[in-house]
Amino acid sequence: MKRITLTLAAAVFAFPAFADDDGAAARFGLAGILSATNSEDLPPIMLSAGQPLADAPLVLKSGTYYEIEIEADGSQELALVGAGFFRAIWIDEIVVEGLEIRPLGIDSFEFDEAGVMEVGFVAIKPGSYTLSVPQSRGDLQTLQITIE
Structure with a gap:
């Protein structure tokens, strides 16, 4: 005792x-860091052949819960890679057509056709990261993300 x-x-x-x-x-x-007062919706990421992923870089705050939609217009099979970023966050869930997925980790996403997924996550590790469409040329199809 x-x-x-x-x-x-x-x-x-x-x-x-x-x-x-x-x-x-x-x-x-x-609910701690998962409470409603500690969450923020981010502007969507658009996957479209030859188009920018987003209007501006993202600046995130460590310890904040974020939700972001990733949408593909179906113009081409497109993936989004960013292993460094995906290892710097804790993914709560990924929602695709009402199906909730709670992964242990992610390396990349790929859309074979038009669709939308929503990702809920907590930013954890401060640093600078890049999400990009593989084999794209230049900075057009990259998204810079900073976690402060």
Whole structure:
């Protein structure tokens, strides 16, 4: 019994943010970083032959939950790769036509025809990353993403 009490006391003192009313629980709500006050919708990414992926680079904040739609117009089979970025985020779910997928990791996406997917994720690791259409030339079909 003493061992359990000492372990619990050590845990409380080792993590004072959990006991602090002005800490994470107060900022985010009961769901922590997945609460509605800590989420943001991003502008969509459009996969279309020879067209830019987005209007501007994305700047994300580490610890924030984001949702983004990735849409393909079916003009060509197109993929979106970015292993570095996908390893710097925690993917909550990917939704395709109402099917919710909760992966352990992603390396790339490919659209064989027109369609839309929604990706919900938490930005984790600060840095600069690139999403791109493989074998595209120049910067036209790349998207720069910074996690601060």
